[in-house]
Structure formats: structure tokens, C-alpha cells
Amino acid sequence: MSSHLEKCARNLLVCEKSNFMNEESRHEIHVSKHSFNYKISLLMPECGVLPVDVAKVISNFKSYFLVQDQPVYKFLEEKFLDIVKKGGFYALSYKTRIDEDNVVALLSSGHLILSLNKDTYQHLGLEGKPSVYKHKTDMRYVVTVDLTDKSMVPGTKRYQRVLLSLKERVPLKSDFLWTRWPPDDDGVLQDLLSQFTYKECRPTFVSHSLREIRCPTLHPSDLRGNTHSCSPAEFLEWLGSVNLKICCDNSASSFLSTYVCPEPSAPVSKAVLCTVTGLIPPEDVYTLLQELRRCLAESGFPAWVSLTVHGFADSPVSWGSTEHGFLKGGENFYNVVCFKNQDYWLHMATGSQDGCPP
Template identity: 25%
Template sequence: MHTLNTDLNTDNVIVLDPEGNLSLSLVKDAYEKFGIQVQHRSKASMKHNKYIINIPLKDNQLHPGSKQFERLKWCLENTLTQTFKLKAYFNIVTGQSVDIEWPSQVKKVTKIDIEPQFETLTDIHIPSFESINHSLNGQPAEDWDRHVMNALEWIGLAYIRSNRIKAKTTKAVDPFISVYKAPAPYLDSQTGTLIKWKGLLPTPFIHNVMTMIRKLMVPDIINHWTSLTVYGYRDSPYTWKGKEHYAYLNSENDYTFLMMPEHQTAYTLQFYGSHHSNV
């Protein structure tokens, strides 16, 4: 569950993760009224005047009737009275569709189906990414990092259907604006398929997409390479490994899988913000 249209640096943000951890990222005024104290504040939280309250809802001591439960319930009902717009998903192991029973306080509920959007990209320079491949038992080439960044840049441009990767453009791009050139060598094919899903996607859903991609590689339906990129919410209080998140400093919390069936190799590429390691 994740609040929508809330800015991490200036608004109250609420997140409930799949492990049952409730995170309340509150601005100073809301925190002082809330009634539950932050156990620990990082230097970055102090600098940005943020207060992040973490509540493990699966804790054995947090049950109806317990002091902790009743305190949390009272605070949510009496001090955090702001109305939020949220997205949520419910996942069960049976795979059957189940309607969620929402509390009476919820004003409006809209069910959103996760549907793919297909698009064919034509007349584009598709790199082979041969310069990235290397033996996992050895060291990569000295300029390997540069080739990886070039690959990520091309994949990002493909996702936004940029004219920069077009093999033929009807209008020349002003060199002052862009001198971009797709990394060579190119594949013979100039046609690719772009598939998108939008929304708050469950982790098992992403895992299933990865499984389907791997199955398509076995019969050579995908015979050169494919990538799967997941863009995380920019306004989540936490990102990689429980690191606190600050939208104007280190809002990147994305990752890409680049799979190359010809070489039976795959690479996982994570995006970190410039201040991530220091938070």
C-alpha cells in the first residue's frame, strides 16, 4: 500500500510493505501531534526535518487489546485525521481473484486490473550489447562500466520511444541539443517490442514476468537479448536495504535485468542516488 500524490519532502507519506511493516513519513507538525515517537533519526532525517515512524504490524506484541495496538489505533483515528489517496494490492497464493473488504471509513474504492500495453518499435538501431558480455569467471574489460551505462541509456530511451534511437529520422537533431548515437554494433533487425505495466505491481507479478521471459528464451523466441526494468516509487520513505529515501537527493530506486540468452548470462543493474551510501 502506498499513498498517491504525496511529495516525500513536503507531505505525509504512508507505506505498508509486503512484510507487514507500516512506515509513516511525517512532517514536523503532523509528527508532534501524532503521539508515537521515532525510535531513531538519521542525520539526513534531521537535516530534512523528516520523522519516520516504523511499526511492524506482524509483531506478536501488536494485537487487539494490547497497549501498543490500542495506542496506534487511537493515534490513527484521532491525530492523523488527514484524508489520503492510496494504491494497494492484495496477493494470495491460490491465484484466484478475491475482493478486498475495506473499512467503512474508506470513501471510494476503484478496482484496477493490471493490463499490459504492447507497442512495436520500428526503424530503430538495436545494439547487440556484445561489449557488455564477459566471462563471469574473469574480470571485465577496463571500460566495461562505460558500456553498461551506454546500454542503460539506450534502454531508457527505448522506454520513452525517443527519436534518438531511430535509424532514420525525418528531421535532423540539432547537435547543440543532442549528439547521442546508439552504441554499436547493431543487430540486423530494426524492430523491437515494448511491453509496459503501470501501477503498484506486486513482487510475485514481477517474478512471474521474469519467469515468462526466461521460458521464451528456451525455444529461441528471444534469441539476442531482452531487458526488464522496474521503476520504484520516488516518494517511498525507504529504498534499497532499508536506506532512508530523499526525493531531491537520491530518488532513484529502480533496477534493470539485462538477459542475453546467446551467452547464457544475465546482469542485474540497480540505480542508486548520489547520496544513497551516505544516508
């Protein structure tokens, strides 16, 4: 076996602890900057079923749209620019691979991100920069166009140049996922969709009731882990085992390896685990986080809940406009552990092809 295959790819885990009531808390900023989310996992120990108000928030998550064969230059048309300048519009090319294909994203800030292979970039003729995740020679380039800039008003030289490049020099097109927050109350989005073949999609929701599981004992003040709590890496590994329904009782049978819940831990008679998949805008994630905070303040609710948000592995960005790459794992997620006293832990994880989370 090749020596580089025997090594695990480097990954980065950034952790911080704060209180939601703290004026300097950055939880809202972190959530808002993670634009392209495809899955949410929510774990609530000591709950047999998902609370009604939490389920209601999830049921109100926005629809998203799968748009087929959309030319990229369409984002530059005047009707598109009008909706982009209002903010809250997200678009991501669908089933494109960040390490091989041309990948396109439109952020709610109005920044159009083009992650391009070398040939496409050279033919396109727009100014960009080499990907920060290089081979020995530059193989990928990133072009960023701020569609809200005054230089991108239709009729200006800059606008005409970008339009010419995307419409005639290299007529890029792809299937796209779109969503808009707040919801489409003026019919503009439907008017834009009418130009294409599209399908409206609802986020998929699945809930499982868990019985007789063992959970780590967590203390709000102990993020790093010592005698009172497990370490962040151990906690995330345990969360992964719960989501994958891996047995944690350490019983050896015909298997060469076993897994046990990190210590200190305690038995839990019941828990609820739910997952939501789709194109989920950060605004919906934040609404859910606020509802979880409210629930925790009520009596009868668990001491803590865990919310994990997974970004698309092939998104060209992770947080904000920070470039995201794939390499081996494509890690791109964060986890928030919320406690009854409004303390929280925030874990932000990336792979070796990402910059440090903010």
C-alpha cells in the same frame, strides 16, 4: 545561475552478474524486496510482436485499488491485521510527496512505514528516528510499526498507544493504492474495501513495434564493458533513448546535441517494446521474469531481453525497508538483462537520497 543548480545530482548504480541457475544467485531476493513498482518496460530485439505466453503473463497481472480518504488507523483494525499477517498485501499513499507531505506505506512483511514532517511527528507521539537525509536540522522523521509483532495484538498496551496516536492525536488519512498477492480468494479484501469509496484498476499495457533500430552488442561475460560490450551506464542511457523514442542516428540538423547508439552495435530489423503501468507487486514481476527465461531457452528467440522495473519516485522505501528520498530526480529502478545461456546482468539505480542497494 546558482552553482548548485549547474551540478548534476549524485546517483548510484550498482551492477552484478550471475546465472539464474546458480544456487547463490540473488535475483529472486532483489525482485521481492522492491515492493512498490509503478512501471515495467520490456524490450525484446529481433521480435516483431510480443510472444503470446509473455502477453498472457502480463494480462494476468493483479488488479489494484484506489481507495479514497482512508484513515491510517484502519490498518490496525483486527480484520486488517488478519490479512496483513498472511503477507502479500501492499498499500501506498497516493499523490503524496516524499519531500513535503506525510507519506505512508504498508509492506508485505507487515511493516507500516510513516514518513512524517516534523510537526506531525511531534504531535503523533510515537517513537521514530530522524530521516537519514537531513537538512541542517531534522525536518523529517520515520516511524516504523511492525503490525505482525506480538506487541501489536489488539488489547496490548503497545497496540492501544499506536491506535490512540493515529486515531485521536493525529488522525492521518490519505488516498491509498492497495494490491494483494495472491489474489483475493476468500473475499476478505472485498470486505475491507466495502468500508471505503474505491475504484478497481487494471495495469495499463502498451506495446510498440520498432523497425530498423541499432542495438548495442552485448556479451554475457562482459558486464563492465570493454571492447566486447558497452558500459552499464551507456546501456541504460541507450534504453532510455529507446523508451523515449529518441533518434540514435547521430544526424545533426537544427539541434545542438545528438545521440548515437554506444559501440559495439549492430542494426536490428525489428524489436518490440512494451510498458505496463500501475501498482505492480514484486510477485508479478518475478512471474514475468521466469517466463522470459523460459522463452529465451527456445529456439528462434533473441540472444537477450531487457526488463526494467521502475519504483514510485515518492515511495518512502526503495529496497526492503531502506529509506528512499527524492531531492532532484527520485531515481528508484532496476534493470535485468537476461541471456539465452541463463546468465543475467542486474543494474540497480538510486539517487543521492537512498542507501546503497542490497
